[in-house]
Amino acid sequence: MLERPRPLSPFLHYRWQYTNTLSIAHRVTGIILSLGFLLLVYWVIAIAGGPAAYARAEILFARPLVEGLLALALVAFAYHFCNGIRHLVWDAGFGLERREARRSAWLVVLATILLSVIVGSIVLFGRGGVS
Amino acid sequence: MSLNGAVGRGSDKGSAKHGVDHWWAQRATAVALVLLSVWFVVSLLSIPTINFAAVTAWMSRGWNTVPLVALILVAAQHSYLGLRVVVEDYVHDPGRRIALLLLLRFAHTLIAAAAVIAVFEVAFGGVA
Numbered sequence: 001m002l003e004r005p006r007p008l009s010p011f012l013h014y015r016w017q018y019t020n021t022l023s024i025a026h027r028v029t030g031i032i033l034s035l036g037f038l039l040l041v042y043w044v045i046a047i048a049g050g051p052a053a054y055a056r057a058e059i060l061f062a063r064p065l066v067e068g069l070l071a072l073a074l075v076a077f078a079y080h081f082c083n084g085i086r087h088l089v090w091d092a093g094f095g096l097e098r099r100e101a102r103r104s105a106w107l108v109v110l111a112t113i114l115l116s117v118i119v120g121s122i123v124l125f126g127r128g129g130v131s
Numbered sequence: 132m133s134l135n136g137a138v139g140r141g142s143d144k145g146s147a148k149h150g151v152d153h154w155w156a157q158r159a160t161a162v163a164l165v166l167l168s169v170w171f172v173v174s175l176l177s178i179p180t181i182n183f184a185a186v187t188a189w190m191s192r193g194w195n196t197v198p199l200v201a202l203i204l205v206a207a208q209h210s211y212l213g214l215r216v217v218v219e220d221y222v223h224d225p226g227r228r229i230a231l232l233l234l235l236r237f238a239h240t241l242i243a244a245a246a247v248i249a250v251f252e253v254a255f256g257g258v259a
Contacts, residue, residue, distance in 0.1 A: 027217065034210040041203070041246040047186055048249035048256075054183040081168065084161055091158060122176050 036073035
């Protein structure tokens with residue numbers, strides 16, 4: 001008998017709905033944050049490089065493309081942070097009922113927007129300019 | 132023949148045939164990152180400007196140096212664990228898979244080491 005090929009993870013035969021949308025978004029934002037981590041490392045290394053290196057970093061961080069990436073990283077962070085807490089709460093055994101999971105999904109979306117707007121506006125307007 | 136029974140052999144293994152250490156490390160670093168990332172954002176937002184002098188002074192204070200190094204190490208590990216799952220899920224060719232997993236490991240180790248050394252230089256090297 002021919003053996004059926006084993007299902008591979010992720011085995012995408014699900015209906016597209018909020019659950020797997022949020023789940024894949026957790027992955028995508030995680031990947032974005034791994035890239036954003038490189039910017040943080042670059043920033044730290046630029047500080048160690050002295051005033052000239054830091055000045056170069058400031059110019060780079062002020063470029064529209066990089067500013068866009070930083071904004072994207074902020075939203076990704078806000079989402080991954082909130083949804084990550086949701087996952088930790090699930091791991092602790094709470095909020096797994098369908099109604100609760102749906103409510104926490106909306107809570108995550110709302111909290112992501114709020115957190116992004118609050119941190120973003122402090123960075124932009126709170127003390128004048130990014131980096 | 133092994134003297135272990137089937138239950139004994141499988142007791143700490145999931146269906147993925149490796150232990151719970153990956154699962155546990157991912158959660159442990161996640162909990163640490165909740166605290167460390169809140170500290171990082173609040174701490175950086177609370178210094179008046181982030182020009183060179185202000186940032187070096189911020190980084191040199193011990194109560195900032197320690198959590199910053201912790202943040203770098205824990206974030207690198209969390210990133211490694213997460214990207215590893217992505218590679219394991221989507222890259223099925225054994226050669227490419229192993230190459231990518233090795234690359235992830237090396238890259239995360241090197242990047243974290245470079246960042247930590249940079250923080251130490253600022254904190255102890257008198258860069259400012």
